[in-house]
Amino acid sequence: MAVPLLPNQLDGAEFAVEVAWGADPNLVDTSSWVWSDITEDVRFSGGPIGITTGRGDEASQSQPAKCALTLDNTGGAYSLGGQSPNYPNVRRNTPVRVRVLGPLRGLILDGHQSSFASTPDAAALDILGDIDIRADVHPTSWRPRYYQLIASKYDDNNQASWTFALLDSGTLELGWSSDGVNRGVLESTVPVPTDAGRLSVRVTLDIDNGVGQHVITFYTADTIDGPWTQLGDAILAVGQPTIFSSTAAVVVGFADTWFSSIAGAFDGTVHRFQLRNGINGTVAADADFDTPTPGASSFTDSTGLPWTIAGNAALSAVSLFHGYATSWTPSWDLTGRIPTVTLTAAGGLRRLKQRTKPVQSTMFRQLSTQPEVVAYWPMEEGKNAAAFTSGLGNDTTILTPTGDVTFAASTDFVGSDHIPTVRIGNIRGNTPSFTGAADQRFLTLALVPEGGVAGTRLLFRVWTSSGVVRRWDVDVDAAGLLRLAGYDAESVNVFTSAWFTFNMNGRPLMASLWLSQVGANTQWQISTWDINSEGVAGDSYPTTYGRIVAVHLGDNSGDLNGTAYGHAAVLNDEVHAIWDVAQNGLRAWSGETAVNRVDRVARENQVPLVVHGGSDLTMGPQGLDTVLELLRECEITDQGVLFDGVGPGLSYRAHDLRENTNPALVIDAAASELAPVFAPVDDDQRTVNAATIKQKNGSQVTAADEASIAAIGLYDASEEISTDDAAMLDQYASWRLHLGSLQGYRYPQVTVDVRATPGLAGQVLALQPSGRIDVTGLGGVLLGHPADTVPLLVEGLSHSISPLEWTVTAQCSPYGPWRIVQLAADTSDTSEYVGHLDTDGSQLAASAAAGAVTLWVTTLSGPVWTTTPDDFPFETEISGWVVTVTACASAIADTFTRTVTSGWGTADSGQTWTTSGGSATDFSTSGTTGDITLTTVSVARWALLGLDLTNVDLTATVSPSAVATGDWITTSLIARRADASNYLSAQVEFKHTGNIGIGLYAIVGGTVTFLSGAEIGTYSAGAQFGVRMQVDGDTIRAKLWPAASTEPTAWTVSSTGADAFASGDTGIRAALNPANTNINPVVSWDDLTAPSMQRFTVNPLPAVLSAGASVSVHNPPVLGL
Secondary structure (H helix, E strand, O other), X not given: OOEEOOOOOOOXXXXXXXXXXXXXXXXXXXXXXXXXXXXXXXXXXOOOEEEEEEOOOOOXXXXXXXXXXXXXXXXXOOOOOOOOOOOOOOOOOOEEEEEEEOOOOOEEEEOOOOOEEEEOOOHHHOOOOOEEEEEEEEEOOOOOOOEEEEEEEEXXXXXXXXXXXXXXXXXXXXXEOOOOOOOEEEEOXXXXXXXXXXXXXXXXXXXXXXXXXXXXXXXXEXXXXXXXXXXXXXXXXXXXXXXXXXXXXXXXXXXXXXOOOOEEOOEEEEEEEEEEEOOOXXXXXXXXXXXXXXXXXXXXXXXXXXXXXXXXXXXXXXXXXXXEEEEEEEXXXXXXXXXXXXXXXXXXXXXXXXXXXOOOOHHHHHHHHOOOEEEEEOOOOOOOOOOEEOOOOOOOOEEEEEEEEEEEEEOOOOOOOOEEEEEEEEEEEEOOOOOOOOEEXXXXXXXXXXXXXXXXXXXXXXXXXXXXXXXXXXXXXXXXXXXXXXXXXXXXXEEEOOOEOOOOEOOOEEEXXXXXXXXXXXXXXXXXEOOOOXXXXXXXXXXXXXXXXXXXXXXXXXXXXXXXXXXXXXXEOOHHHHHHHHHHHHOOOOOOEHHHHHHHHHHHOXXXXXXXXXXXXXXXXXXXXXXXXXXXXXXXXXXXEEEEOOOOOEEEEOHHHOOOOOOOEEEEHHHOOOEOOXXXXXXXXXXXXXXXXXXXXXXXXXXXXXXXXXXXXXXXXXXXXXXXXXXXXXXXXXXXXXXHOOOOOEOXXXXXXXXXXXXXXXXXXXXXXXXXXXXXXXXXXXXXXXXXXXXXXXXXXXXXXXXXXXXXXXXXXXXXXXXXXXXXXXXXXXXXXXXXXOOOOEEEOOOEOOOOOEEEEEEOOOOOOOOOHHHOOEEEEEOOEEEEEEEEEXXXXXXXXXXXXXXXXXXXXXXXXXXXXXXHHHEEEXXXXXXXXXXXXXXXXXXXXXXXXXXXXXXXXXXXXXXXXXXXXEEEEEEEXXXXXXXXXXXXXXXXXXXXXXXXXXXXXXXXXXXXXXXXXXXXOOOOEEEEEEEEOXXXXXXXXEOOOOOOOOOOEEXXXXXXXXXXXXXXXXXXXXXXXXXXXXXXXXXXXXXXEEEEEEOOOOOOEOOOOEEEEOOOOEOOO
């Protein structure tokens, strides 16, 4: 019986150790295994059960999962001999599993066809009209590898009612049948967000909307009871369909035989399923999978329907370990009277590592398993062979070589092992007996050397059993052309075709002759295939042919110059099966996606394996290697992870499950959820700044970070991948460089003590390799830690568990590299993975104290930071600190669209203008401009924003009410103002000569230093001019231009000498020179902005940050593979 787990901390939780006595460990479908609970025999005096799964670190491959525990052997139950009541089943590879029941609720489905929950057909389930289907689900991925059924009432035996599915695009689909056979489908117009996590989904079918249409509408919600949000548009279609009343069961998570080739079983957790008769109508089924007894195999839902759990599906039960016994080692205490057995077990990888025989070639696999193939000789024998044996199990026929035939001489075909070559000689033999169909085809691999042959040569020949033509010869000439010649039983030529252009020379091809009996005529066709194309030519002749009785490769009398042959076969009846051979065998599955290859290789070699997630990365040709190495090759190309120990076989998690994933476990350090020891590591073990990627049997590409090499030296790495697309090498090299260039600390492991943090138990059970852990609240716990949250990628897991303790340690790598840029939705997209592009360079315009919540940031060139509200929050990095930005606005902005007298009021950007000099009535805003009336000469008027900035970028429009007389009218943009005697000025000078200019000045202790100046032309009363001033470090520069024109690219004036002041206020100054004679002239300012300077609202700063510090996006998302 299962025993309580942490009874004082986890209410109702249990764990169980189980074995499947007598189970066949070779089964791929393990749903027939019968499990026996042996938990009560487990002894913990020597310590808890130890379990490890996954990788030891980010650089290694997963090793076989391990489990070790001690059993009480008082009754000899676990002894190898006949005294055991379990004899003879106490043996190696007895299935073993350790499960935790209770903390993680729901129907847990592994994506296997045999794993599902079902309830038999009942009258209440036969809904003919409007239907409402709902499910509370948490799929492993909202972008699965292929179509996954959430629920259905559908049987392939003409008993189809409806299906509700998640498509690989992330859209939802409703299918229904009105006759039990034919199925209509419609899918949602938009997908579910990739990072939706647990979500309730719903579809309704209104069969008649009153205007001759039916309507399908999809929804999502946080709970199955709503409130619901419509997903995309409602879909209207003509007609009023009905739903067939089938006898099929209602099934959750199952893909039946009709779907098996195009769809998969649901992979993830289903918390609740609900079916309603009518939209918001009567509840027909309501399976709450969170509430039944954990581990139960059946339950009754709230409507009274009985549900059965099948296969490896489980109710609220998670396997910490699932593997096979490797040893039952006995021991005794010092008295010799207390016998125990140490049971050690390993995952499926252990046995797979011991399978060292390479898999057969893809050509062999294709031709030896096709039911249409009635004769087949692979011709892959070794150099010392004497004949070529059949590749079909019960066939004893052989092909015999004669003359100059060299075994195992050619390796030119990617889909084959070594095959022979022929000069003057042949390879021939009889076919096994079979009943000939109208259509038959002979095929063989053939590679005529690039130099061709010296004249007409026999390429291959087939003999047939009846008719005028008994011998069919396919000849090749020096140019690589082909023809067909027919001969009677006495070898007298009956017909000879024209020569056909096939370009045989130097091309690894599959060549074939197809014979088809059509009435009294035999139609014939010569075909060739290479990995990219096909060639065909044919005709007919008035004869019957019976069946193919013998085959012949090569020419006894002419030199074929070392032509290679292999994989000779005869297809009967369904001769078009050759397309599978050409597409898959000849090309060795080149172009197949990595996840599909993982799945196929495992199936072909009877390895139980479940693929989680999807990928569009494609593989090169499948080579000749062990099953495990072929799977590892996919793992490298896809950047996923292959591991064992969580199910009866292997698990493969594609790289898309690493990208942009939600955390499966959140550990709040501030709430004492983090167990010791959590220690950052600063080392160069994973550093790579020059990455070379080699294509298997192809070219290579290197990507290098020259700045890093110059700074820290060369750290180079090389890796070989299998890909059919050489253009991808650049991306792989850049990706490898990206993985090796992450800045900051590594955190090799993190531990959770579940006894101390029982609230995390469910999250711990959901954790698997490739999952994400977020450690939060570090800023308040680890003084001086550079980030409050550390995201980690799980590489492997170790559990230590007993009734009174449970700790889990995750081996981790940084999660940052797996943040992949995604485009934002038009509105309300606050995903952390939305692409925040960095600026071309930004820095702090002013220093900021620890605890400050405002930063002034200047963008040095290019676009500035976003100000759209739903683009926040995002993280920046400043002086090594991670700073979270919650809002951003223009630092300085004022359009003066207010009416104020005796002052300027408050700027649009929120600062209150402080005015001084002259009289208060000299300052006003008119609703369009900010005005300064100059009533006296030699008196400066000031309008200041009350800021303390180091670097400034200001733009505005200014105009005078009159042309200056007697002397200049001046007005300035100012920066770094300490007081009226110390500041920097970009002064617009309306001169009494009628010219306008701009001058740069540094005023220090009241002493004015002219730095630079220039005139740009003339002006008139009311003329508007644009002016811009930048102060950056020790440089001050300015532009002046007619406002009706575009701002010029070049600066009008520029100078050094701005370093007289560290920082200060900014604003506007105006004055009349002493000899000016104008009467109360007015200077008017408008559209004051700081185009490259913005105000960030941030979380309280962890430390003092200095002006000029670089500001950049922290761990910006990158383009994925």
